[in-house]
Amino acid sequence: xxxxxxxxxxxxxxxxxxxxxxxxxxxxxxxxxxxxxxxxxxxxxxxxxxxxxxxxxxxxxxxxxxxxxxxxxxxxxxxxxxxxxxxxxxxxxxxxxxxxxxxxxxxxxxxxxxxxxxxxxxxxxxxxxxxxxxxxxxxxxxxxxxxxxxxxxxxxxxxxxxxxxxxxxxxxxxxxxxxxxxxxxxxxxxxxxxxxxxxxxxxxxxxxxxxxxxxxxxxxxxxxxxx
Amino acid sequence: xxxxxxxxxxxxxxxxxxxxxxxxxxxxxxxxxxxxxxxxxxxxxxxxxxxxxxxxxxxxxxxxxxxxxxxxxxxxxxxxxxxxxxxxxxxxxxxxxxxxxxxxxxxxxxxxxxxxxxxx
Numbered sequence: 584x585x586x587x588x589x590x591x592x593x594x595x596x597x598x599x600x601x602x603x604x605x606x607x608x609x610x611x612x613x614x615x616x617x618x619x620x621x622x623x624x625x626x627x628x629x630x631x632x633x634x635x636x637x638x639x640x641x642x643x644x645x646x647x648x649x650x651x652x653x654x655x656x657x658x659x660x661x662x663x664x665x666x667x668x669x670x671x672x673x674x675x676x677x678x679x680x681x682x683x684x685x686x687x688x689x690x691x692x693x694x695x696x697x698x699x700x701x702x703x704x705x706x707x708x709x710x711x712x713x714x715x716x717x718x719x720x721x722x723x724x725x726x727x728x729x730x731x732x733x734x735x736x737x738x739x740x741x742x743x744x745x746x747x748x749x750x751x752x753x754x755x756x757x758x759x760x761x762x763x764x765x766x767x768x769x770x771x772x773x774x775x776x777x778x779x780x781x782x783x784x785x786x787x788x789x790x791x792x793x794x795x796x797x798x799x800x801x802x803x804x805x806x807x808x809x810x
Numbered sequence: 811x812x813x814x815x816x817x818x819x820x821x822x823x824x825x826x827x828x829x830x831x832x833x834x835x836x837x838x839x840x841x842x843x844x845x846x847x848x849x850x851x852x853x854x855x856x857x858x859x860x861x862x863x864x865x866x867x868x869x870x871x872x873x874x875x876x877x878x879x880x881x882x883x884x885x886x887x888x889x890x891x892x893x894x895x896x897x898x899x900x901x902x903x904x905x906x907x908x909x910x911x912x913x914x915x916x917x918x919x920x921x922x923x924x925x926x927x928x929x930x
């Protein structure tokens with residue numbers, strides 16, 4: 584049975600020294616010795632959050648690829664990949680090969696969502712640059728949820744034509760007048776630049792916004808894979 | 811939330827800050843404050859922010875960087891961002907956000923060189 588330590592150690596060897604690896608696994612505690620196919624989704628998040636920090640800190644290069652490989656090894660698409668398998672079981676297999684729904688409630692969820700989106704983009708074969716765009720767009724959308732709605736979800740769907748991202752919340756919604764300011768580029772928020780939605784719209788290939796005061800906000804967008 | 815702090819290192823009359831962690835609201839404000847305080851105390855001529863470990867820069871992070879750049883400029887010093895990754899630069903261009911309150915250099919070395927030229 585392959586443990587977290589087996590899988591991740593293999594990926595990190597050659598880039599991160601054995602001593603440093605030891606300390607990373609120590610920080611993971613009992614999770615390091617857990618067989619990969621017995622990880623719950625919560626475990627997977629915990630392990631990835633820890634690994635992301637460590638790999639960024641210690642890897643001299645390619646930390647993004649390393650992090651993405653780690654996410655893959657931990658079962659994003661493995662036989663026991665909980666969320667991916669569940670998505671395929673319920674969804675239309677042809678339209679959505681896999682789907683993942685991430686809760687967004689606090690600032691640290693933004694980083695988690697970004698990482699998940701990144702590894703999903705890499706997994707379905709989007710280019711390196713596109714994957715960074717995906718991660719950036721998800722970062723903007725997750726930040727909007729945390730800042731303005733308090734909580735919501737971000738769903739990642741691997742489709743045949745690319746990666747679909749659906750950010751949805753039950754927050755205050757956006758009034759039509761404010762929306763006009765946002766698209767005109769004249770809106771300035773207290774905490775951000777007021778440019779998040781505009782930025783996302785420019786990054787993605789397809790963009791759809793559904794919002795009204797009191798009805799929450801849903802942003803649905805698609806990144807197409809390159810041909 | 812864990813009590814984090816981003817270290818500020820002094821090299822001659824420059825301050826070096828390497829951003830290795832997620833910048834959230836609180837941390838960003840603390841960082842801005844401590845950079846300004848250190849500029850005041852050390853009379854630093856330049857502040858260099860290394861973002862080579864930052865894989866994603868969204869509009870919020872851009873705003874933080876611009877704010878730090880502005881406040882450093884108000885104090886009479888010059889702010890350089892170094893180590894922006896190619897994919898990050900491309901993404902910023904596509905998003906149409908500007909890093910216009912800071913200077914940029916490819917590497918820490920080049921930023922130090924430029925700062926030295928400024929002072930001579």
